[in-house]
Structure formats: structure tokens, C-alpha cells
Amino acid sequence: MKLKKISFAALAIALTGCMWSCGTKSGETVKTDTENPLRDSLETALANQDSLLMLINDISSDMASIKGLEKILGDPSSLQGESQSKRQQIRNDMAAIQATLQQRRERLDELEKKLKATNSNNTTLGKTIESLKSQIADQENTIGTLRENLSKANIQIADLSEKVDSLSTTVNAVTEAKDQAEEENVKLADELNMCYYAIGSKKELKQYDIIKTGFLKKTKVLPSDFDASYFHRADKRTLTTIELHSTKAKVVTDQPTDSYTIEDVDGQKILRITNTARFWDKSNYLVVQID
Numbered sequence: 644m645k646l647k648k649i650s651f652a653a654l655a656i657a658l659t660g661c662m663w664s665c666g667t668k669s670g671e672t673v674k675t676d677t678e679n680p681l682r683d684s685l686e687t688a689l690a691n692q693d694s695l696l697m698l699i700n701d702i703s704s705d706m707a708s709i710k711g712l713e714k715i716l717g718d719p720s721s722l723q724g725e726s727q728s729k730r731q732q733i734r735n736d737m738a739a740i741q742a743t744l745q746q747r748r749e750r751l752d753e754l755e756k757k758l759k760a761t762n763s764n765n766t767t768l769g770k771t772i773e774s775l776k777s778q779i780a781d782q783e784n785t786i787g788t789l790r791e792n793l794s795k796a797n798i799q800i801a802d803l804s805e806k807v808d809s810l811s812t813t814v815n816a817v818t819e820a821k822d823q824a825e826e827e828n829v830k831l832a833d834e835l836n837m838c839y840y841a842i843g844s845k846k847e848l849k850q851y852d853i854i855k856t857g858f859l860k861k862t863k864v865l866p867s868d869f870d871a872s873y874f875h876r877a878d879k880r881t882l883t884t885i886e887l888h889s890t891k892a893k894v895v896t897d898q899p900t901d902s903y904t905i906e907d908v909d910g911q912k913i914l915r916i917t918n919t920a921r922f923w924d925k926s927n928y929l930v931v932q933i934d
Contacts, residue, residue: 734790741786748779839874840929842887847873853930854895864895864930879923887912889933896930898922 755772841853848854851870855863892905892912902921906913914931916922 737786737790741783744779744783744786748776751775751779833878836879838877838879838882838923838927838929839871840877840885840931841874842885842931842933843873844934845932848930848932862895865928874928879919883916885914885931887914887931887933892931892933894929895932896928897925898929899924
């Protein structure tokens with residue numbers, strides 16, 4: 644919406660023509676002030692001209708204000724970062740401009756009535772007034788459009804907030820599920836790497852049914868009814884040495900002999916695991932007899 648340029652010189656000429664056409668007729672001699680209304684007509688025309696020029700300036704100012712709002716509301720998404728008070732201020736600005744436009748329209752109507760009262764038939768003035776009325780109507784339409792844009796912006800902001808909340812809920816749910824899955828993986832890894840070892844004399848190991856012997860029978864290690872409470876629990880990933888607290892020791896389970904060593908440290912035996920994967924490959928249970 645562009646304000647049409649109106650020539651002030653053309654208005655002055657038109658108004659002067661109006662004054663002479665109102666005050667004299669062709670071939671008439673101008674009378675004195677007390678005998679002829681020419682002076683009154685001139686003063687009226689000049690006053691009307693001033694009013695019209697002031698209206699043009701006022702309407703141009705209104706145009707600038709509306710352009711400022713158009714810049715703000717041209718893209719509704721630009722209001723997403725604005726506060727509620729800022730959006731309310733924009734509503735107030737639009738209401739104030741709309742009220743001002745109504746006042747401009749009333750002034751134009753009043754000016755038009757005054758011009759008609761002078762029996763003027765000036766085409767230029769009539770077109771100027773109609774042009775100003777048209778511009779005020781366009782400005783009012785623009786304000787209506789901007790009001791709709793602000794409403795749309797509010798809806799979009801509310802919709803965006805809802806989407807953000809929904810996304811946050813989804814992210815929280817995914818994060819919670821991920822944390823739970825990681826926790827389950829840790830538990831599973833701990834269980835898979837859990838190992839058990841028992842250290843005792845032959846008598847103690849038999850007492851807890853960890854080994855069983857009989858007449859002319861081969862010693863059976865870890866029969867189905869062995870007592871698991873006698874075993875120590877450990878993590879394969881961190882268990883590298885086991886202090887046996889004995890001067891004698893031998894492994895009676897099936898750990899490969901090349902996966903560990905039994906060493907003397909200060910007169911006491913220590914089992915040192917040298918290949919963790921091979922050591923626990925066949926069983927998660929280790930039994931060491933120390934007599």
C-alpha cells in the first residue's frame with residue numbers, strides 16, 4: 644500500500660480557482676469587502692486548504708506506523724521469541740491506529756461538507772478527498788490483516804509450544820528408555836562376567852559337597868547338589884590374583900594350566916590368572932584345594 648503523492652501547488656491552484664469561481668462571475672467587477680463575500684470565501688478556502696494539507700501529512704504518518712507493524716507481523720514466526728506483554732503492546736498499537744484512522748475519516752467528511760457548502764465544483768479537490776478516503780480504507784484493511792497475522796502468530800506460537808512440550812516428553816521417554824537399557828546392559832554384563840571360587844581343604848570341600856569321593860571311585864568335582872554358599876563371588880574382568888593363604892595349593896576344576904600360575908609370595912601360595920578368557924572358558928567356577 645503506497646500513499647499517492649498529491650501536489651500541494653496543484654491544491655493551491657485548485658483552491659484559488661475555487662475561491663474566484665465562488666466569489667465572482669465572468670465580466671463582474673469586484674466589490675468592496677463590505678459589499679462582496681469574496682474575502683469570506685477566500686478565508687474559508689485557505690482554511691480548507693490548510694486542513695486538507697494537514698490531513699495528508701497525518702495520513703502519511705499513519706502509513707509509517709502501519710508499515711512498522713507490517714514489518715513486525717509480516718512473518719508470524721518472528722513473534723515466537725516475543726513476550727506476551729510485547730504482543731499485547733502490538734494489539735494496543737493497532738487499536739490506537741484504527742481509532743486515529745476513524746478520526747481522519749471524520750475530518751475528511753467534515754471538510755467535504757464545508758467544500759460543498761461553498762458551492763464549489765472543483766474536480767481536483769474532489770479527487771483528492773476521494774483519494775484520501777481510499778487510502779484510509781486501505782490502511783484500515785491493512786490493520787485488519789495485521790490483526791489476523793497476530794492471531795495466527797499466537798496460534799503458531801501455542802502450536803509450537805505444544806510441539807516442544809510433546810518433543811520434550813518424547814525425548815524424556817527415549818532418554819529414560821535409553822538409561823534403562825544401559826542399566827540392563829550393565830547388569831547383564833555383570834552377570835555374564837560373574838565368577839565364583841572356593842578355597843579349602845579336602846575335608847572342607849567334601850563337607851560342602853563341592854567334591855565327592857568314594858571307594859575306588861574317581862573324585863567328582865562340583866556335583867549337582869554342591870553347596871554354592873561356600874563360594875566367593877568376583878568379576879572376571881578385575882579378578883587377576885587370588886591369595887590362597889596356604890603353603891600348598893592345586894586347582895581341581897578344569898581351568899587350562901596355561902591360563903594361570905601358582906606362585907610363592909612370602910611363603911604363601913598365590914594364584915595368578917594370566918589369560919582371563921581361557922581361564923573361565925569352560926566354567927565360571929574355580930575350586931582350589933589347599934592340602
